[in-house]
Amino acid sequence: MTDWTLCIDFGTAYSKAAAAPADAWSRFEPSMVRPLMLSGHHHHGNPFLLDSAVFVDEGRVLFGRAAIARADALGDKKRMALKSFKTLLSVSDLDRALNTNAPLSIDPHRIFQMRDLIVLYLAFLLEAVEQACAADTLVAGATRMSRRYAAPAWRSGDSAGMHQVIVQLFGEAEAFRALVGKKLMSPDGLPLSTISSALPKALANARAMDIGLIFEATAAAAYTSVGLEDAGSHLIVVDMGAGTTDIAALARVGARTIELPEARVTMKQAGDFIDRIIANLVIENASWARSKDDQSELWNVLMRQMRDIKESVFADGRATLRHRGKNITLSMRDIERDADFKAFYKNLSEAFAHGLMVVRGDAVLRGQTEVQAIAVGGGAAAPFIQGLLKKKTTRATPRVVARPATPDWAHAREFQGNLAPVFPQLAISIGGALAPDDMLAARGGVSPVAAVRTDIEAAPD
Structure with missing residues (x-):
């Protein structure tokens, strides 16, 4: 090849x-x-x-x-x-x-x-x-x-x-x-x-x-449906990364895949926001960390171990961190009770409901009976994201089917178990590589680069 x-x-x-x-x-x-x-x-x-x-x-x-x-x-x-x-x-x-x-x-x-x-x-x-x-x-x-x-x-x-x-x-x-x-x-x-x-x-x-451009939601549609005979005609995607949480919806019309722009939502709260909630909860409950120096030290320790902490909380419902000879335990329930998390989840639920309304409406107009839902990005495994995709709705049709964040083919023996655990984070790049040219938002081949510089002063730190 x-x-x-x-x-x-x-x-x-x-x-x-x-x-x-x-x-x-x-x-x-x-x-x-x-x-x-x-x-x-x-x-x-x-x-x-x-x-x-x-x-x-x-x-x-x-x-x-x-x-x-x-x-x-x-x-x-x-x-x-x-x-x-x-x-x-x-x-x-x-x-x-x-x-x-x-x-x-x-x-x-x-x-x-x-x-x-x-x-x-x-x-x-x-x-x-x-x-x-x-x-x-x-x-x-x-x-x-x-x-x-x-x-x-x-x-x-x-x-x-x-x-x-x-x-x-x-x-x-x-x-x-x-x-x-x-x-x-x-x-x-x-x-x-x-x-x-x-x-x-x-x-x-x-x-x-x-170099061409593919929208992330389209890339998600590509890796989700490649090689599948039962690939759905409509898809809603929740992409929770570090800096933003993006919701998008797509419809397959003939050979083309189009985005439904009315469904698009970008939230500024995402993985980094959840990190701060977790760190603040731990520090609030660490009675021995009351000085600024102690709290700063604990904050840095938490940030260095945050990926492991979140993996444990999302998979097992709780995580235990040992620092200065003391055990610190945090549960998913602790996070769900946090006021900032509640506000975030309310906004996320409303944004998802809006996107679902749009994509379902388009599915009805095109005579389709199913909408597939998928989560991608580093937050794909979060229980509150997966719960959102699987939540029952009052409207029976079109039905919503939650697709796994990691497709079956990522478990193929050729990958020796190395791809599936990290697939949600690699999903967009993989889908983008698999997608045919007609899924691109823009193709390569543009005018020569002009290096234009100005001297705009930076805003104060």
Whole structure:
């Protein structure tokens, strides 16, 4: 197989990527789905997840896990890593946001605009993708690779319009990567002198990247229905990531899959919000942690272990953390009783009910009797998300059928049990790689990149 498709999903907390043969949609073979080990250069953590972070240090810029570790080490000095690129790219005035100087907490040298830091991170991501492709024996044999990225359908269809801007950023990142290459993956980061020399050249000589756009909900529809004879005509998707919770609905009309924009909702409360609820609950109940120093220490411990804490709470209903010789227990019931969680869940339930009303209405108009519901993203396994999908409604038809977050084919023996446990987090990149071209929101091939810079001052920290 020489023609492949690659999809990049740069999420709020982590970036992911996957590849599949170009004809995978019509000739589906699970073993040919290749989630890429973007963090394969690390010896700990999940090799499929690349931390979305950039940290500007004294004389260098760090990326990924190294950026987060350094930011944590300097937390008492009010230093921060730049994260949540996806959230930044969703703002209403994107050009202004990109051309704004980074705040002092992120760039104490006052030399970078937000655009620069995003370009640097994307260059790091592209180099990680390149190395992961080379390390995969199947993908390495590709002679042609079409590329696409996944994004939410932000702001009433603006994602397709924003495609031009994001392709510019990818083009600039690729030009920078061509100049510095493997140095991007150094755990010591890149020296500021290297960046100061290479970045202006990259911006001046960048060409547009030939990369398409697929909406995340469409990617979810692709991985859910690929290889299934009983794939439903209508689908509602709940995507709970780190920074946002997105709800979208789709309908299959003939050979096309269309989004129902009236169903679209984006909530600013998501995984990070749940993290803060958990941390605050634990600190409130830790009677021995009353000083600011004790609470700050406990907060940092909780954040470092938050993924394991949430996995235990979601799977077993409770988690126990040991700190300073004391056991701290938190249950799912504790979270559900929290006032902030109750407000979040009320808003989530209303948003889901609205999306369900829209997609059911469209199903009725098209003479369909079933709507499938699925959760994706890091929060897909949360019991309150799964409960939402399976909740009985007063309306009998069209019936709502909850699809598993992990499809049966992800358990295929070819994956040796490695794919299914992490599938919800990789789902969008996998679905994006599997989807045929007619599911794309925008195709590759745009005008040459123009590197436009301004000097808009950053807002106060």
